[in-house]
Amino acid sequence: MAAPFPMPITGRGYKWTNLVARSPKGFVTSALAVAQGVGGAAIRREYAAGGQALAAGLLAGLRSMNVPVWTSSPLTDLVVEDGRVVGVVVNHDGKDTTVRARAGVVLASGGFDRDAAMRRTYQSESIDGRWSLGAAADTGEVIQIAASHGADLAFMDAAWWFPVIPLPDGTTGPMLAERSLPGQIIVNGHGRRFMDEAVNYMTAGQLIIAKHTADDPHIPAWIVFDQRYRNRYLFGGALFPRQPLPPSWYDAGIAKKGATVAALADALGMPDLPTTVDRFNLLAAAGRDDDFGRGDSAYDRYYGDPRVSPNPCLGPIDRGPFYAVQVVPGDLGTCGGVRADAFARVLRPDGSVIPGLYATGNAAGNAFGRVYPGPGATVGQGLSFGYVAARHLAGRFGAME
Known part of the structure; x- marks a missing residue:
């Protein structure tokens, strides 16, 4: 779900934009982003931030070096001679075209975000890619082609999981800061907190998937909040404070509403929800989440509300009406792929190197395994190992090898 107008937001600005109704800095940050986006559109300029801006800079670099960029040209095979990868076959302009490479081939195609069969095989029967925020063209063929030429695979069960709202139009509403702010909890199908x-x-996505069973459903989970929360914070990536939840959400069954917590519990079929909310309100009043430690870490508190103390992540759910919205394990992309070494060289199952073949980004097994080290990890490893691969195939490492 996108904002209704151009609004380039940096990672730092995102924190404050969520507090537009709670902080002067949030209001100024949001106003400047809107002015930049709308003003740019008025003069036919599109301003970008974050990953979009980074991609634009990389493309500009390629153009400045007169490097041809072929779009809509999927890889169909690798060219291998005497055990070494010496080129690729791509379908360009409707026909297979061989492109030879003197030094090596770098696979940087992304993962298998949108391939339902691969996701069910390697990850979960409940995951098919429909909730992914990854590119529509990330369907895993490159990983499969590499495997057919002997490449080992690593961390195929992993993804950059990201809780999202499954919107009626088939898109998703990301849930980042929303989960740190006071006045909400996430519960399973019985109405119990679990993280x-x-x-x-x-980690949130890993927990939702790992805990889901037929008898104890967690897909979908539900975020439960009150009117105070709705009045204060942005929601789902685009809904402004006080803005009602869209009627289409209720029609599709992804949102429920009740005048009381008990009424909301009845609408959801969650008999345990009132007890869960009562327990959470006691913890919020004490300023400490003894059940799951929400607000104990610096990460938790970063997206919290600085005007709420002693814990910027905790606040009661007690001002009706009350709401519940579905939350499912979306993702920013899969992060399992071909196994690569410290030089980004693709490896066989026995650990030997496939000469001339490199992999980086989500086409390669995640450098961080199944762990999220912090913001930018997806882009950071792709850039780092892309640089390493380029230097290695250019012979710039010498004795380091």
């Missing part, structure tokens, strides 16, 4: 809601998004 620190403010935990990093990759």
Whole structure:
């Protein structure tokens, strides 16, 4: 779910934009972003931030060096001679075209975000890619082609999981800061809390998937909040404070509403919800989440509300009406792929190197394994190992090898 107008937001600005109704800095940050986005559109300029801006800079670099960029040209095979990868076959302009490479081939195609069969095989029967925020073209063929030429695979069960709202139009509403702010909890199908809601998004997704069973459903989970929360904070990536939840959400069954917590519990079929909310309100009053530790870490508190103390992540759910919205394990992309070494060289199952073949980004097994080290990890490893691969195939490492 996108904002209704151009609004380039940096990672630092995102924190304050969520507090637009709570902080002068949040209001100024949001106003400047809107002015930049709308003003740019008025003069036919599109301003970008974050990953978009980074991609634009990389493309500009390629153009400045007169490097041809072929779009809509999927890889169909690798060219291998005497055991070494010496080029690729791509389908360009409707026909297979061989492109030879003197030094080596770097696979940087992304993962298998949108391939339902691969996701069910390697990850979960409940995951098919429909909730992914990854590119529509990330369907895993490159990983499969590399495997057919002997490449080992690593961390195929992993993804940059990211809790999202499954919107009626088939898109998703990201849930990042929303999970750290006071006045909300996330519960399973019985209405029970099961995690620190403010935990990093990759871990949150892992927990939702790992705990889901037929008898104890966690997909979907539900975020439960009150009117105070709705009046104070942005929600789902685009809904402004006080803005009602769209009627289409209720029609699709992804949102429920009740005048009381008991009424909301009845609407959801969650008999345990009132007890869960009562327990959470006691913890919020004490300023300490003894059940799951929400607000104990610096990460949790970063996206919290600085005007709420002693714990910026905790606040009661007690001002009706009350709401519940579905939360499912979306992702920013899969992060399992071909196994690569410290020089980004693709490895066989026995640990030997496939000469001339390199992999980076989400096409390679995650450098961090199944752990989320912090913001920018996806882009950071892709850039780092792309640089390493380029230097290695250019012979710039010498004795380091």
